[in-house]
Amino acid sequence: MDRRSFLKNGAGVAAFPYVAAPAVRGANDAIRVGFVGVGGRAQYLIQHEDFGDARITAVTDCWLPRCEQAAKLHPDGGRWGKYSEYERMFEKEKLDAVFIETTTHARVLIALHALQAGLDVYAEKPLTLTVEEGQVLVKAVRHYKRVLQTGTQQRSMPINIYASRLVSGGKLGKIKKVIVCNFIGPERWTPKPAEPMPEGLDWDRWCNQTELRPYHSQLHRGWARWWDYDGGGLSWGVSGWGTHALDQVQDALGTSLTGPLEIVPEEPGPQCKVSLHYAGGTVVSLEQEIIKDHQQLGAIFEGTNGRIQIIRGDFRTDRPELKKSAPDITKEGPGENVFHLRNFFECIRSRKKPNADVEIAHRSNTVCHLVNMARETGRKLRWDPKSEKFAGDAEANRLLSRPRRKGYELPRIA
Numbered sequence: 001m002d003r004r005s006f007l008k009n010g011a012g013v014a015a016f017p018y019v020a021a022p023a024v025r026g027a028n029d030a031i032r033v034g035f036v037g038v039g040g041r042a043q044y045l046i047q048h049e050d051f052g053d054a055r056i057t058a059v060t061d062c063w064l065p066r067c068e069q070a071a072k073l074h075p076d077g078g079r080w081g082k083y084s085e086y087e088r089m090f091e092k093e094k095l096d097a098v099f100i101e102t103t104t105h106a107r108v109l110i111a112l113h114a115l116q117a118g119l120d121v122y123a124e125k126p127l128t129l130t131v132e133e134g135q136v137l138v139k140a141v142r143h144y145k146r147v148l149q150t151g152t153q154q155r156s157m158p159i160n161i162y163a164s165r166l167v168s169g170g171k172l173g174k175i176k177k178v179i180v181c182n183f184i185g186p187e188r189w190t191p192k193p194a195e196p197m198p199e200g201l202d203w204d205r206w207c208n209q210t211e212l213r214p215y216h217s218q219l220h221r222g223w224a225r226w227w228d229y230d231g232g233g234l235s236w237g238v239s240g241w242g243t244h245a246l247d248q249v250q251d252a253l254g255t256s257l258t259g260p261l262e263i264v265p266e267e268p269g270p271q272c273k274v275s276l277h278y279a280g281g282t283v284v285s286l287e288q289e290i291i292k293d294h295q296q297l298g299a300i301f302e303g304t305n306g307r308i309q310i311i312r313g314d315f316r317t318d319r320p321e322l323k324k325s326a327p328d329i330t331k332e333g334p335g336e337n338v339f340h341l342r343n344f345f346e347c348i349r350s351r352k353k354p355n356a357d358v359e360i361a362h363r364s365n366t367v368c369h370l371v372n373m374a375r376e377t378g379r380k381l382r383w384d385p386k387s388e389k390f391a392g393d394a395e396a397n398r399l400l401s402r403p404r405r406k407g408y409e410l411p412r413i414a
Contacts, residue, residue, distance in 0.1 A: 024261075056076065097119055103230070120347075132400050137408050148357065160315075180246065181235055193216075253284075262277040381396050
């Protein structure tokens, strides 16, 4: 039985064949990398970022022509293996790690199969579509003893780390309020007549866990807009750039492995302002007007001894002395991922947890999901970060997972 039949029959989903984990690589051994999904974000990384001594050796995409497009962006692209099915790439290529640059709704299942195949994983944000996916993924990373880094780069930018430690270390006193952009949520798809299928696209595979709808370009090319495929993945969406902002909050508050206790919609409506109430009295308020400025890829922290705004690659404060020993600004554009990629490759060698480890990312993504759930239910929700459930609220707890299409179920992790 070939790998595609194995997966379609359900056996691959239940227990993807486990390949013995690669040995820890020596200091002089190149790390062999594959890419799953080579759309816009992947092509940006391939073309502009420094992979150090890691070598891209293979790419896969369910829209096969994209593999050739991506290969043309790199001097070694002509030698890459190119696949329409990631299972084939895992089987045939001698890889150490994969970059999963797919749509959000497909990402976790592919990551789980990569882990089972003995690979380390770099997965873009948002890491998950549901809370349940994050719980399973955390368990799998630990079970298979793999490294998983998530693409929340601010976790590795030296100046963001410095500013976060100012907050969590008490330099601003007790944090009373955190102000975040009021990021928008996802929209629901309205059925539309089918459009012609692009040549070379495996639409069944693209739809993954979701309903196999008739092909439409607004689904395929505008997927981040729709609830089925993301939690608001547009630039100014909750699980788009909102992931960066809320992850920055988690880091600076020192709550990376926990979360809020209450989530409160402050007004009616699907895009309402929301407040998150943390232990100790800190309130995180999604209230700032969207002005489409990258300074909103962070948050404003108001403490008893001052105020700081942490943004992408920099920070501002009314305490000028706190800037004196700060690291250099991290400029946007090519090179801004260098610290994050370097941390990932270092952890592949050392087997240490990376800066944006799977559990950190899962907890931050959970905050994004909680915002959407509060808006969907239209009422205050009480969250238990330890059990990762809502207290006495069966209706809300049903939102922690979604039905998955047959053949794309989450595997059972021992």
